[in-house]
Amino acid sequence: MKGRIRALLGTPTGAISVVLLLAILVLAVIGPAVFGDAATTTDFLAILQPSSSAHPLGTDGAGRDILARTLVGTRLSLVLALVAVSIAAGIGLLFGAALVTIGGRTERVGGTVIDTWLGFPSILLSVLIIAILEPGAGAAAVAIGLSIAPFFARITLSSAAGVVNLDYVSAARLLGLSRVRIGTRYVLGSIADALVVAVFSMFGQALIAVSALSYLGLGVPADVGSSERYSIDWGRMLNEGIENFRQRPAGALGPAVAIAICGLAFGWFGDALGRTFNPRLVVRRRTYADISAADS
Amino acid sequence: MSGGWPRFLLGRLIRVVAVCFILVTVVFVAVRLVPGDPAQKAVGFLDGTRKEKDAAIERARSDLNLDQSLPRQYVQSLVSAITFDYGVSFRTQESVSRVILDRLGSTLRLALGGTMVVIGIAVPLGLIVGLSTNGRRKGLEVGFSGLTGFVGSVPPYVMATLLIYAFVNSLPWFPRIPEGSVADDVLPSLAVGLGPALLLARIIRLETLSVLGQDYARTARSKWLPSGRVVVRDVLPNVLAPALTIGGVVFASLIGGAVVVEGIFNRNGLGSKLVESILIGDFPVVQAVALLLGVVVVVVNALVDVALAVVDPRRLVT
Numbered sequence: 001m002k003g004r005i006r007a008l009l010g011t012p013t014g015a016i017s018v019v020l021l022l023a024i025l026v027l028a029v030i031g032p033a034v035f036g037d038a039a040t041t042t043d044f045l046a047i048l049q050p051s052s053s054a055h056p057l058g059t060d061g062a063g064r065d066i067l068a069r070t071l072v073g074t075r076l077s078l079v080l081a082l083v084a085v086s087i088a089a090g091i092g093l094l095f096g097a098a099l100v101t102i103g104g105r106t107e108r109v110g111g112t113v114i115d116t117w118l119g120f121p122s123i124l125l126s127v128l129i130i131a132i133l134e135p136g137a138g139a140a141a142v143a144i145g146l147s148i149a150p151f152f153a154r155i156t157l158s159s160a161a162g163v164v165n166l167d168y169v170s171a172a173r174l175l176g177l178s179r180v181r182i183g184t185r186y187v188l189g190s191i192a193d194a195l196v197v198a199v200f201s202m203f204g205q206a207l208i209a210v211s212a213l214s215y216l217g218l219g220v221p222a223d224v225g226s227s228e229r230y231s232i233d234w235g236r237m238l239n240e241g242i243e244n245f246r247q248r249p250a251g252a253l254g255p256a257v258a259i260a261i262c263g264l265a266f267g268w269f270g271d272a273l274g275r276t277f278n279p280r281l282v283v284r285r286r287t288y289a290d291i292s293a294a295d296s
Numbered sequence: 297m298s299g300g301w302p303r304f305l306l307g308r309l310i311r312v313v314a315v316c317f318i319l320v321t322v323v324f325v326a327v328r329l330v331p332g333d334p335a336q337k338a339v340g341f342l343d344g345t346r347k348e349k350d351a352a353i354e355r356a357r358s359d360l361n362l363d364q365s366l367p368r369q370y371v372q373s374l375v376s377a378i379t380f381d382y383g384v385s386f387r388t389q390e391s392v393s394r395v396i397l398d399r400l401g402s403t404l405r406l407a408l409g410g411t412m413v414v415i416g417i418a419v420p421l422g423l424i425v426g427l428s429t430n431g432r433r434k435g436l437e438v439g440f441s442g443l444t445g446f447v448g449s450v451p452p453y454v455m456a457t458l459l460i461y462a463f464v465n466s467l468p469w470f471p472r473i474p475e476g477s478v479a480d481d482v483l484p485s486l487a488v489g490l491g492p493a494l495l496l497a498r499i500i501r502l503e504t505l506s507v508l509g510q511d512y513a514r515t516a517r518s519k520w521l522p523s524g525r526v527v528v529r530d531v532l533p534n535v536l537a538p539a540l541t542i543g544g545v546v547f548a549s550l551i552g553g554a555v556v557v558e559g560i561f562n563r564n565g566l567g568s569k570l571v572e573s574i575l576i577g578d579f580p581v582v583q584a585v586a587l588l589l590g591v592v593v594v595v596v597n598a599l600v601d602v603a604l605a606v607v608d609p610r611r612l613v614t
Binding site: 012013116119120121122123124127128130131132134135204208212215216217218238242245246249252253256257259260263264267268 | 315318326329330331442445446449450451453454457458460461465545548549552553555556559560567570571574575582586589590593594597
């Protein structure tokens with residue numbers, strides 16, 4: 001365990017990502033309570049102000065503090081990404097595990113289905129899913145979850161394929177253990193580390209994708225009222241910021257940089273985690289993540 | 297090997313046709329899962345009396361074949377897909393193919409530009425850094441990995457915002473308002489291409505190093521063959537495979553997936569059209585664009601497979 005922690009913090013990107021993640025988590029917990037008032041107070045005498053000591057990143061089109069809004073937005077952005085990744089991991093794992101358990105031709109056909117599903121731009125797939133579900137924050141999370149689920153199915157399928165022919169699994173089969181028991185106890189147990197790494201790597205991607213949907217107006221709605229401090233997310237802010245980008249770029253740069261930092265932190269943490277669990281995993285996994293990163 | 301090619305091409309062709317068939321089916325089902333009556337949405341954009349609207353709803357129903365049985369509707373949708381005849385847009389009353397043609401130019405320019413950025417930056421950069429870090433210059437290696445990993449992880453739409461801030465707002469290198477020249481495509485292409493380019497450069501560097509570590513490359517160099525020849529004959533063919541694969545993926549995904557970047561740069565592309573049509577429920581356009589984008593992905597992937605097999609005939613076997 002000690003060796004693993006050292007391996008995690010041993011690389012510069014690993015150490016930076018751990019520090020960033022802790023900061024992001026703290027912000028997500030305390031953000032709305034601490035900065036909520038500043039983020040939602042409108043001041044129509046001070047709209048689109050440049051940066052000043054009172055408003056370090058200036059104010060938006062309704063005179064609200066952009067820095068405070070960016071900080072408060074951490075929570076909703078993270079929660080939506082979490083929902084999306086949970087859905088993706090759940091469905092992907094079940095689908096992949098079912099295919100491995102059934103085996104044979106079904107497994108091969110299923111593998112082709114997964115690869116085709118993976119080949120589609122995830123943003124496109126999620127836009128189609130949202131057309132069915134009607135736009136909204138929940139729909140955006142579900143849509144992104146479904147469009148990155150094949151990634152987890154592929155990892156489950158590929159890693160499990162490497163395990164099912166190992167001696168101890170064969171031994172369990174000869175002993176007459178049921179397929180389900182072998183699947184959960186032996187196969188799942190030994191591919192769990194690969195899946196955990198994938199969850200963290202995809203978390204950043206999911207956050208980027210959910211924000212993209214909000215940016216397009218398909219995710220978090222422009223909400224006002226008493227719960228406003230809980231309905232600020234970076235995608236929506238980016239959309240509003242782009243409108244005034246020419247005069248006051250900070251409105252878009254704030255959320256844009258926040259999205260980039262979060263994506264980086266989770267990606268780097270996933271890589272570092274991968275190196276500690278299994279140094280050989282890194283090379284193979286990167287290529288998938290890289291390609292899927294290209295399409296949002 | 298001569299027996300390999302026909303078999304290989306036939307296999308790919310069958311796969312393309314099969315996936316297109318599945319696509320038509322998925323789009324058919326998806327459109328019918330959307331809540332609400334499409335015909336009602338069709339006339340939502342019209343003004344007029346009650347009676348005119350009822351007549352319009354009836355017309356929309358028969359245009360969309362909603363008045364027929366489900367199996368018939370399905371057969372009809374297969375026919376529409378083959379002839380690519382999707383009727384008229386609910387909103388503009390133009391033919392769907394017209395709507396798509398209007399948007400195709402902008403989309404293709406961005407996809408081509410983005411792919412050119414990816415290949416044009418990644419291949420030379422990866423090769424040069426790979427050749428010059430072969431066991432030497434630790435600092436360059438660390439700097440390269442750090443920079444490419446960092447920039448490569450920035451999502452395209454964030455990159456777009458940063459590029460506009462840097463080259464339109466701060467340094468006035470590019471005009472604020474598009475001028476209708478090639479210069480309009482430079483920043484969008486960079487925004488979508490830069491990230492994948494740097495990640496591909498990493499892969500190409502590793503590929504270069506692995507070729508240089510092979511016995512035949514070492515022998516060639518130990519015989520003092522000009523290193524340029526080793527690069528052209530041994531290294532280039534090997535880095536072509538990842539370059540083609542990722543170039544193809546980027547191109548295909550940019551045809552429909554650059555929605556956000558299109559929005560930021562105010563470009564009217566196919567992706568933006570799809571999102572817009574979904575939001576207002578313009579089903580003929582949604583169906584046609586979704587299908588077209590899907591087919592592009594499948595066909596480009598198949599073409600990349602064929603190109604890879606040309607470069608490396610060993611792939612014919614699989």
